[in-house]
Amino acid sequence: MARAPRAGSDIMPTEHLSLEQALAHVLGTTAANERASVEEHSARCDACAKRVERLRAEREEVRRDLLDYAGRARPTRASDWAAVEHRIVGERRSGWRATWRLALGSVGGLAGVLVLTITLAAAAAGIAVSWPAAGSAVRGTLDRVPVLQRLAPTATATSTPLTPAATDEAPVVTTPDDRADLATAVPGVPATPPASPTAEPSPAADSSPSPSAMPSATPTPGSYGGTADVRGQEDSATSAQPPTEVSDRSGRTGGRPTMMPRGSGGSHGPTARPAGVGPSTPARAPTDSGAAAEPTAEPTGHGMPGRGAMDPPPGRATSRPTMDRP
């Protein structure tokens, strides 16, 4: 047998086509530069020409078999298109649904981010922002963020618990012994509570901010921490604190005792502690009433009034519930 040249090389006139070359020629994969030489050789060499013809016939047979094998599908039915159409409709619907879902989710997310950004920026700047609908939820969430409280101490301390200034620095005088100790330590402090809540306070007691602490703890309108309380505005007229200070500090809603002016006589915690906020408030109530009922020889109406003096006058009795507001 003649030595077969490698595919892609020129075919010598004395050599026959290799099987690889013949197959490539039959399949039409012969390179363009080799095709002419293969055809020329086949035209001159009968053996190679027969071989190519045999391979071509074999290929046709294999192709027929392949077509038979691949064409064994059942004929088309009307239900075929119905199934495809049904799936196309379903794909379109799911595509629209996914698009709508994506759009709505994006809008909702953007709105949430926008609201949060505005709220945070306003809180940092100390600007009062009031969201009509979701305001309470947002405020409740923001009030629990310590970072915000540090950033904007005047605007975000809405419902925080009592601070140490209210719990530690403000002594709670509940027993006669306490009052006696306090009277010993602080000149002018009565050892006994006033005989009756209706006792007129002294001028020093008038300057005591105990009644005015209530309105000062009430938020001003439009403040970040809460809604306005008109009663706070009424009380501010009689308050010892200047109205501007009340307005500034009232941003801290919820009746925080730290709003009490320090250094003023008798400006201690019990007057600033909102009713119902601290755990000691309910315990003090019976003590106050008991002390007020006790007859005493001590003069009343001192600079540091007893618990009875801290009770609001009858005309202001309605303002106390505002301190309960968180």
Place this chain on the structure above:
Amino acid sequence: MTEQALIEQALAGDEAAMRALYETHRPRVMRLATALLGDADEAEDVLQDVMVYALTRLHDYRPERAAFGTWLHTITVSRCRDRARRRHAAGRRMAQWLGLRAPHAREPERSLDRLDAADRVGRALRKLTPLQREALVLREVEELSFREIGYVLGVPLRTAQTRVNAGYAALRRELGQDGESAEGGV
């Protein structure tokens, strides 16, 4: 009506145009899927997948790159590969394959007599590597040009030619026709 006009109408939502495209290309897609998978039922599933995908993503078709039928072939080959991969992973037809595996080309003729020619060539086709089978089917069954085969398979033209050559040579070996040179006496 030209195929491009049908495609444009289908893009506009014309259901009749969609159906016309489906009916026109269904036989070729079905034939290709059957040849690649060797299973008419699976080929039916692939046909549905291919046509639903193509008709819902007609906007992705670029007429300047290939004919619509060639684009469908691309999708079909991809779907058949996925099917074959899943089938292989699950080992779903392993037992069947083992039980009915085609006899080797050099086994006695009486074993081959049980199968008709189409079955024989089909089983020999399944012995080929997937790449060889794809190229050979696209060339011999679908009669695509080598350039189209390269487009469908994502390979250069020369690679497509090489795969067809190798596939055909392997098929001949499986069919027991690789003794041609000796018989031919060349």
